[in-house]
Amino acid sequence: MDKYLEMIRIRFLMMLAYRTNYYTGILIYAINIAAYYFLWLAIYGGKQTMQGMSMEQMTTYVAISWMARAFYFNNIDREIAMEIREGNVATELIRPYSYLGMKTMQGLGEGIFRLLFLSLPGLFLVALFLPLRFPTDAHTWIFFILSIALSFVINSELNLLAGIVTFFTLNNEGLLRAKRFVIDLFSGLILPISFYPDWAQAVMKYFPFQGISYIPSMIVTESFQGQAIIDGLLFQFVWCALLIIPIRLLWRAAKKRLVVQGG
Amino acid sequence: MNAIEVENLRKEFKSYSSRSGLVGAFRDLFTRNYKIIRAVNDISFTVKQGEMVGYIGENGAGKSTTIKMLTGILTPTSGKVIVNGMNPHKEREAFVRTIGVVFGQRSQLWWDIAVQESFRLLKKVYRVSDKDYNEHMNHVIETLDIGPLLDKPVRKLSLGQRMRCELAAALIHNPPLLFLDEPTIGLDVLVKLKIRQFLKEINEKYNTTILLTTHDISDIEALCERVIMLDEGKIIYDGSLQKLKETWGEGKQIQFTFVSEMSLDTLKELTDGLQVTWKQGEQANVWTAHAPSALLPEVISRVVNCYSIQDLNINEISTEEIIRNIYEEGVVHG
Numbered sequence: 165m166d167k168y169l170e171m172i173r174i175r176f177l178m179m180l181a182y183r184t185n186y187y188t189g190i191l192i193y194a195i196n197i198a199a200y201y202f203l204w205l206a207i208y209g210g211k212q213t214m215q216g217m218s219m220e221q222m223t224t225y226v227a228i229s230w231m232a233r234a235f236y237f238n239n240i241d242r243e244i245a246m247e248i249r250e251g252n253v254a255t256e257l258i259r260p261y262s263y264l265g266m267k268t269m270q271g272l273g274e275g276i277f278r279l280l281f282l283s284l285p286g287l288f289l290v291a292l293f294l295p296l297r298f299p300t301d302a303h304t305w306i307f308f309i310l311s312i313a314l315s316f317v318i319n320s321e322l323n324l325l326a327g328i329v330t331f332f333t334l335n336n337e338g339l340l341r342a343k344r345f346v347i348d349l350f351s352g353l354i355l356p357i358s359f360y361p362d363w364a365q366a367v368m369k370y371f372p373f374q375g376i377s378y379i380p381s382m383i384v385t386e387s388f389q390g391q392a393i394i395d396g397l398l399f400q401f402v403w404c405a406l407l408i409i410p411i412r413l414l415w416r417a418a419k420k421r422l423v424v425q426g427g
Numbered sequence: 428m429n430a431i432e433v434e435n436l437r438k439e440f441k442s443y444s445s446r447s448g449l450v451g452a453f454r455d456l457f458t459r460n461y462k463i464i465r466a467v468n469d470i471s472f473t474v475k476q477g478e479m480v481g482y483i484g485e486n487g488a489g490k491s492t493t494i495k496m497l498t499g500i501l502t503p504t505s506g507k508v509i510v511n512g513m514n515p516h517k518e519r520e521a522f523v524r525t526i527g528v529v530f531g532q533r534s535q536l537w538w539d540i541a542v543q544e545s546f547r548l549l550k551k552v553y554r555v556s557d558k559d560y561n562e563h564m565n566h567v568i569e570t571l572d573i574g575p576l577l578d579k580p581v582r583k584l585s586l587g588q589r590m591r592c593e594l595a596a597a598l599i600h601n602p603p604l605l606f607l608d609e610p611t612i613g614l615d616v617l618v619k620l621k622i623r624q625f626l627k628e629i630n631e632k633y634n635t636t637i638l639l640t641t642h643d644i645s646d647i648e649a650l651c652e653r654v655i656m657l658d659e660g661k662i663i664y665d666g667s668l669q670k671l672k673e674t675w676g677e678g679k680q681i682q683f684t685f686v687s688e689m690s691l692d693t694l695k696e697l698t699d700g701l702q703v704t705w706k707q708g709e710q711a712n713v714w715t716a717h718a719p720s721a722l723l724p725e726v727i728s729r730v731v732n733c734y735s736i737q738d739l740n741i742n743e744i745s746t747e748e749i750i751r752n753i754y755e756e757g758v759v760h761g
Contacts, residue, residue, distance in 0.1 A: 170551040174537060174544060181539040181580070255535045257500045258528045260520045261552055420502055 167261060168269045175273025179281075186281065193230055193286035200226040200354075201294055215358045221385045222356075224296050227287060229353050229381045234283035236315040236376060238271035241340055244327025249335060253422070264324055264415060271320050299386050307393050311380035314400035318375045321407035322347070328411070331418035352378025372403035428512075430604050430636040431474040431497060436506035438467040438492050466492040468660035469506070476603070477634040479626075481647035481668070484657035485754065490640045493657070494608050497638070498528055511604055524553060527597035531609035534589065535596055536581045542592050543577040546599060553600035560599070567595050570625050587618035594622065598629070605629075607639045611646055623649045644747045658754060668746070675749040678719045683730060684738040685712040697729055712737075717744075 179186065201223055208219045217225065244267060247253045256263050290296070299305065326343050330336050348354055350373035357365060357378045368374055379396040382388040388396055443461045446454055467489040474480050484490045495501040496508060499515030499522055508515060511525040529535075536545040550560050568574050571591040576584060584592065590610065597605065607626075611619045627650065629635050641647060647654060647668065654671060656664035664671060688711040695705065703718045703726055718726050723741070730736070 166554075167548070167551040170548045174540060174548055177540045177544055178537070250533075252533055254495065254500050255528075255530065255533060257519070258498050258523050258526070259552060260524045262520075422501060 168265070171266055171269045172273035172276065175270050176277050179274060179277045189278070189282045190286045190289070193234060193283055194289045197227050197230050197286070197290045198294070200230075215356070217356070217358070217385070217387060220295060220297050221387060223294055224298065225356060225381050225385045225387075227290055227294070227296050228384050229377050231279070231283040231287050232312050232315060232377060232380050233353060234278040234286075235275045235312055236319040237278075238274050238320065238323065240267045240271045240320065241323035241326040241343070243267065243270075244324070245330040245336060245340060248327075248330045257422075264411070267324065267327075268320050271323070272316065275316055299384060301386075304384060304386060307397065308380055308384040311383050311397060311400060314397065314404055315376045315380055317404045318372050318400060318407065319347070321404070321411060322372070324411055325407070325414065328414045328418050331414075331421060347373060347376060350374065351376035352381065356382070372407065375400040375403050428476050429473045429509075430476045430478070430511060431472075431638070432507070432509040433473070433493075433497070434471045434507040435469045436467055436471070436493070436496065436508060437465065437469050437504045438489075438496060438501065439504045440464050440466055465660055467496070467503075470657075470660070470662050472655055472662065472665055474636060474638065476636055477630070478653060479630055479637045479651045480639065481651035481654040482638055482640045482657065483642075483644075483647060483654060483750070484640075488657040489660040490657055491608060494528075494606055494638070494640060498526060498606055499523065524600065525602055526604045526606060527600070527602040528606045529590075529593050529597045529608065529610050531590070531607075531612040534581060535593060536589070538581050541578050541580055542573070542584075545581070545596060546577070549596055549599045555600055559601070563601050564595070564599065567598055567625075570628065571595055571621065587614050590614060590618065591622065594625070601633065602635070603633070604636045605638070607637065607641075609641055610639070611641060611643055619643075619646070626650060644745075644750065648746055656750070656753065664753065671749060672744075672746065675744075675752060678717055678744065679723055680742045680744055681716045681718065681723070681726060682708065682738075682740040682742065683714050683716070683736050685714070686735045686737055688712050689714055689734070694730075697733060698726060701726060 204219070204222050204226065208214060208222070212218065214222075244253075247256065253263075256266075259266075322343065326336070326340055329339060333339075350368060350371065352374055353376075357368060357374050360368070375396075379388075379400055383393055383396065440463070441461045442464045443459050445451065446460065470489075470493070482490055482493070492501065496503050497510055497515065499510075499519050502516050511522065513522045513525070515522050536542060537548075546564070568577070571594065573588070573591050573595060576588050576592060581589060581592070594610065605626075611622060614622070623646065626637060630637060637650070639646065639651065652667055652669070654664065654666070654668050655662055691705055691707070694714060694716075698705075698716070701718065701722055703716050703722065706715045706717070707713070708715055716726055716730075727739070731739075
């Protein structure tokens with residue numbers, strides 16, 4: 165366990181090594197939240213509610229979704245792909261730890277760092293200008309924290325899967341791009357799932373994406389109440405468990421086929 | 428005890444080839460041509476604990492592939508590998524605790540952070556106690572002279588500095604077996620000497636087994652008593668460096684620099700009846716005679732009596748030359 169904690173620390177150091185990235189990061193988050201706020205302002209056009217959400221709830225939804233994204237979002241899929249492409253995966257495999265476990269920990273280190281030092285300041289900045297309303301009920305926050313922890317797991321699992329595919333294709337830039345877009349779209353980050361047509365909502369029930377952004381955001385805006393919260397968390401939890409299976413299978417196959425490129 | 432046991436080890440790769448032209452490119456979308464390439468072809472050898480072995484071969488001879496199988500990175504197509512009493516692929520995590528690896532061409536340290544942070548992480552990863560770490564690593568850091576580099580990020584180090592840090596990083600857990608894949612590539616003479624001296628020292632101190640691949644024969648001469656030579660995936664020589672020299676490097680080379688230009692025929696005529704071969708050097712007046720040691724005085728006196736010379740050198744045949752000869756002729760000895 166020690167080594168995994170150490171890895172999180174290392175990741176903090178790595179994030180801090182590039183200060184410019186850090187400051188622009190805060191700005192980018194603030195700009196994104198503001199842009200979506202004005203977009204929704206135009207869409208609401210004075211209407212009180214849409215799909216059961218008030219404008220105030222929607223503003224909070226947007227702000228929270230982006231904040232949560234800072235936490236669950238990571239680049240481990242790209243890193244795995246790069247390490248395979250450049251052959252550095254070799255040096256990772258001669259270390260006495262689980263490669264995928266270590267990558268997940270790096271993602272977690274990155275997530276905690278962004279959450280604390282990037283998105284909280286960004287959110288603070290935004291709260292000065294936009295009318296955000298945060299829940300005061302402690303239970304809501306506890307459910308929310310649980311929920312974004314599960315978001316992180318689901319998203320990282322999807323990233324690992326996409327990364328492992330590189331072992332077979334050796335170059336899957338296209339797949340990684342597509343995956344990123346699909347997640348932003350279908351996780352509810354850009355548009356809450358309740359705004360999609362009924363048939364699309366029905367289809368999305370069978371995919372893990374809404375477990376990444378939609379569920380935690382709905383919990384924290386108190387759009388989910390009672391049973392809906394439990395169902396949401398259960399949905400996330402089941403996907404966390406289910407996604408382990410393809411990862412295990414693919415990883416086993418990948419190790420057999422491993423070709424270390426270059427030298 | 429044997430540190431490494433390898434029996435009929437084989438590794439095959441699929442190598443894809445592209446068809447030519449636009450039509451070919453479209454056909455490649457559906458079916459691709461490939462052929463099986465045997466990078467390592469049924470090799471067998473054992474290395475005893477405490478041995479320093481040079482593993483040499485031309486580019487693409489299969490050296491790196493072998494090392495990757497021995498370290499558990501690649502799965503062999505067939506054959507048996509036992510390293511430190513374990514199967515590298517089956518028990519990867521337990522196995523890699525017992526080895527140290529340096530790949531000269533890639534860094535194992537984290538690029539953006541200070542060297543000491545990498546060391547600290549590796550110390551945790553290998554579960555090295557503070558006491559062992561201080562005792563062992565202080566010595567390593569001092570010998571390799573990397574103390575002043577520890578707080579610098581890896582990207583700011585020169586190649587020589589980085590290589591010394593890499594070596595130290597591979598030794599944090601003081602492994603009984605060390606794989607070095609071209610550790611001195613691109614390094615200057617002073618750093619090379621320092622690294623060689625250090626390797627000798629840990630070999631004596633801890634009886635560390637070292638398997639070394641290199642293109643620099645002087646590394647092998649300085650460190651290894653035994654060499655394994657590989658060509659096209661097959662072992663063509665496995666034995667002592669001394670014996671290799673005796674079998675292949677018999678005789679001496681005499682380099683004459685004549686005052687005027689010489690032709691091969693006149694020289695051949697001159698040493699007629701003697702077992703001498705002549706080779707031209709870089710200029711028309713520089714010629715090298717290769718002759719058995721016993722004939723040395725005879726050859727020199729015949730040449731000097733008939734022609735005036737500017738300079739004369741007597742050399743042992745270098746290991747490099749021996750190896751070049753073996754590759755050219757492709758004969759197995761030893």
